[in-house]
Amino acid sequence: MNITIVGAGNMARGIATRALVGGHDVTITAKDPDKAVQLADELSEQDHGGQVAAGDESALDRADIVVLAVPFAAAEQLAASYGPRLSGKVLIDISNPVDASLEALVVAPGTSAAERIAAAAGEQVRVVKAFNTTFATTLVSGQVGGTPLDVFIASDDEAARKEVADLVASGGLNPVDVGALKHARELEGFQLLHMALQIREGGHNWASTIKIVAP
Amino acid sequence: MNITIVGAGNMARGIATRALVGGHDVTITAKDPDKAVQLADELSEQDHGGQVAAGDESALDRADIVVLAVPFAAAEQLAASYGPRLSGKVLIDISNPVDASLEALVVAPGTSAAERIAAAAGEQVRVVKAFNTTFATTLVSGQVGGTPLDVFIASDDEAARKEVADLVASGGLNPVDVGALKHARELEGFQLLHMALQIREGGHNWASTIKIVAP
Numbered sequence: 454m455n456i457t458i459v460g461a462g463n464m465a466r467g468i469a470t471r472a473l474v475g476g477h478d479v480t481i482t483a484k485d486p487d488k489a490v491q492l493a494d495e496l497s498e499q500d501h502g503g504q505v506a507a508g509d510e511s512a513l514d515r516a517d518i519v520v521l522a523v524p525f526a527a528a529e530q531l532a533a534s535y536g537p538r539l540s541g542k543v544l545i546d547i548s549n550p551v552d553a554s555l556e557a558l559v560v561a562p563g564t565s566a567a568e569r570i571a572a573a574a575g576e577q578v579r580v581v582k583a584f585n586t587t588f589a590t591t592l593v594s595g596q597v598g599g600t601p602l603d604v605f606i607a608s609d610d611e612a613a614r615k616e617v618a619d620l621v622a623s624g625g626l627n628p629v630d631v632g633a634l635k636h637a638r639e640l641e642g643f644q645l646l647h648m649a650l651q652i653r654e655g656g657h658n659w660a661s662t663i664k665i666v667a668p
Numbered sequence: 669m670n671i672t673i674v675g676a677g678n679m680a681r682g683i684a685t686r687a688l689v690g691g692h693d694v695t696i697t698a699k700d701p702d703k704a705v706q707l708a709d710e711l712s713e714q715d716h717g718g719q720v721a722a723g724d725e726s727a728l729d730r731a732d733i734v735v736l737a738v739p740f741a742a743a744e745q746l747a748a749s750y751g752p753r754l755s756g757k758v759l760i761d762i763s764n765p766v767d768a769s770l771e772a773l774v775v776a777p778g779t780s781a782a783e784r785i786a787a788a789a790g791e792q793v794r795v796v797k798a799f800n801t802t803f804a805t806t807l808v809s810g811q812v813g814g815t816p817l818d819v820f821i822a823s824d825d826e827a828a829r830k831e832v833a834d835l836v837a838s839g840g841l842n843p844v845d846v847g848a849l850k851h852a853r854e855l856e857g858f859q860l861l862h863m864a865l866q867i868r869e870g871g872h873n874w875a876s877t878i879k880i881v882a883p
Contacts, residue, residue: 556848562778597881605861631861632771643858646820646846650880657882665865666812667876 454620455480457512459531460522461488464547466496467592468520468584473501474595475623480512481505510535518543518620520584525550525559525566529573536574543613546570547584549641555649558641567607567637581608581617582637586644586663587626595625597662602626605663607636629665669835670695672727674746675737676703679762681711682807683735683799688716689810690838695727696720725750733758733835735799740765740774740781744788751789758828761785762799764856770864773856782822782852796823796832797852801859801878802841810840812877817841820878822851844880 456472458465461483469479473496481496483489489507496505513519513535521528525548532544550559550566560566571580583606584592591597604621606628608614618628631640643663651659671687673680676698684694688711696711698704704722711720728734728750736743740763747759765774765781775781786795798821799807806812819836821843823829833843846855858878866874 598883600881629865632864636861639854639857639861642854646851646854647880649847650844657880661880661882664879664881665862665872665876666815666879666881667872668813 454478454517455515456518456520456620457482457508457516458520458522459483461485461492462522463589464584464592465522466492467587467589468522468547469496469505470499470501470593471595471624471626472620473499473503473505474625475620476502477620477623478503479505480508480516482508482510482512513538516542518545518616520545520547521570522547524548528566529570532570532573532578536578539574540577541579543579543581543616544570544574545581545583545617546637549585549644549648551645551648555645555652558645560641563638565635565637565641567634567641571634579608579610579613580634581606581610581613582634582640583607583617583621585640586647588659588662590660591662597660600664602662603629603664605629605631605640607631607634607640609634669693669732670730671733671735671835672697672723672731673735673737674698676700676707677737678804679799679807680735680737681707682802682804683737683762684711684720685714685716685808686810686839686841687835688714688718688720689840690835691717692835692838693718694720695723695731697723697725697727728753731757733760733831735760735762736785737762739763743781744785747785747788747793751793754789755792756794758794758796758831759785759789760796760798760832761852764800764859764863766860766863770860770867773860775856778853780850780852780856782849782856786849794823794825794828795849796821796825796828797849797855798822798832798836800855801862803874803877805875806877812875815879817877818844818879820844820846820855822846822849822855824849
């Protein structure tokens with residue numbers, strides 16, 4: 454698949470790494486084109502399988518899946534501006550709409566960043582929540598403590614959930630389909646607790662992951 | 669500690685098992701006294717460490733910690749009726765206020781079963797959310813796939829969180845303090861997804877657990 458990642462930060466690096474391991478072609482586009490070029494160059498040197506390059510916004514038109522790897526406020530704005538040209542495409546929201554104290558979500562009770570982004574993008578865009586519980590460094594390695602990451606996937610479009618599950622599995626991760634997009638609220642809520650656990654005494658320093666452990 | 673468990677079902681069995689492994693004394697009280705006697709007899713035969721007996725409601729007065737091991741609607745009613753005699757005691761809410769389809773919580777957005785139970789019990793009761801993400805059979809064994817269960821703990825009373833964490837750790841489980849009681853919403857929300865994952869195709873059949881996996 455053609456994966457376009459919007460953003461050139463740590464989450465872009467992590468998700469791009471998994472997509473390249475899965476043999477997909479990745480285009481990095483960012484507000485600062487130099488950063489996109491730098492990230493693409495670094496990923497290219499690692500020879501993961503798929504091809505990677507930096508690109509401009511025209512990469513959106515060639516993409517099968519677009520990933521908004523930027524913070525929630527920026528993602529909501531980009532969803533609104535990109536929405537009309539993403540008709541029929543899968544748009545992945547990875548954001549965590551947390552306040553600075555990691556004590557609450559900044560979206561209203563009963564809704565989620567993903568639903569806000571879906572509303573901004575418009576009904577023709579197939580919005581999927583994924584990768585919000587996986588920290589950047591864990592995505593780069595694909596595992597924590599030797600166990601593949603769980604990637605929780607929510608969308609009102611069942612085929613889109615399946616496409617993202619295939620992307621996730623191809624990169625060596627474990628997709629977990631949790632159903633409708635409204636369940637992004639529960640994913641964002643639990644990740645708020647997970648984030649707060651990183652920085653307290655004895656915390657995990659952004660190296661842990663949320664996993665459904667089965668026998 | 670003296671632990672009184674209200675209820676004689678599978679969750680009562682699981683939590684009682686952990687408390688007995690931890691060397692605590694457990695009293696089982698239930699609407700149907702015969703069921704309480706039967707569970708206490710079965711647990712007693714297993715010789716876990718602590719002492720276990722069935723009792724009537726007077727066991728509430730001797731308890732350091734009271735566990736409401738009944739469904740949410742019953743727990744809310746019991747919290748209201750027991751509240752006045754539980755002044756200063758720790759009351760553990762384990763409930764999951766899910767609808768029959770496992771698609772939504774039955775408590776309003778922005779609140780939780782735990783906060784409802786705290787309101788019903790009254791300010792003098794130290795309400796703690798715990799054990800809502802651990803299925804009964806996993807509590808009996810204390811582990812899933814060889815790894816100890818995480819038990820997520822929320823309360824506005826920091827000392828109460830610590831007491832419940834000690835109870836959890838004494839039974840061989842891993843306490844995870846997530847802070848204020850309002851975060852019960854996030855625990856109940858994510859457990860809704862976890863419960864729905866049990867019954868779908870390829871589901872976990874009530875044998876999995878939610879874990880924060882660290883390196």
